[in-house]
């Protein structure tokens with residue numbers, strides 16, 4: 639696992655997880671939400687047993703690399719297997735990355751990333767809103783459902799109240815109930 643250090647202060651200590659599930663830089667106090675962890679598509683974040691934040695290669699990427707190395711080896715005619723060492727090296731590197739990820743607790747290949755799901759839910763809502771002649775109440779309700787879906791992804795079983803508090807700048811959830819006479 640490669641530790642992730644704070645970009646705010648360029649500190650030398652990696653972020654550490656807190657009980658509220660935010661990551662904290664203990665040099666400048668900067669807090670990081672996991673959805674703001676910026677990685678390229680072939681990496682996934684992980685937290686080790688000490689609570690340190692880091693990243694590892696996505697196991698799906700390692701497995702694909704290993705399969706590719708084996709495939710290339712098998713396709714190489716028997717007489718000219720000079721590239722064997724290179725292919726074994728490629729396989730070995732991918733295997734080490736896979737084991738590193740397992741050690742950090744990342745076992746199953748990641749299916750969809752958070753940002754892919756976020757984009758899909760919002761695009762789905764926009765597709766419906768843009769394609770139909772909806773009034774403001776319907777549009778608001780569809781956006782509420784999209785925000786609630788993302789909130790459930792983060793915290794399954796989240797209440798309406800908590801979802802509203804996290805996503806809307808209203809004083810109380812009842813403010814939303816007062817929209818369009820929706821209260822119940």
Ligand SMILES: [Zn+2]
Pocket residue numbers: 644645646647648649663664665666667668
């Ligand atoms: Zn910092």
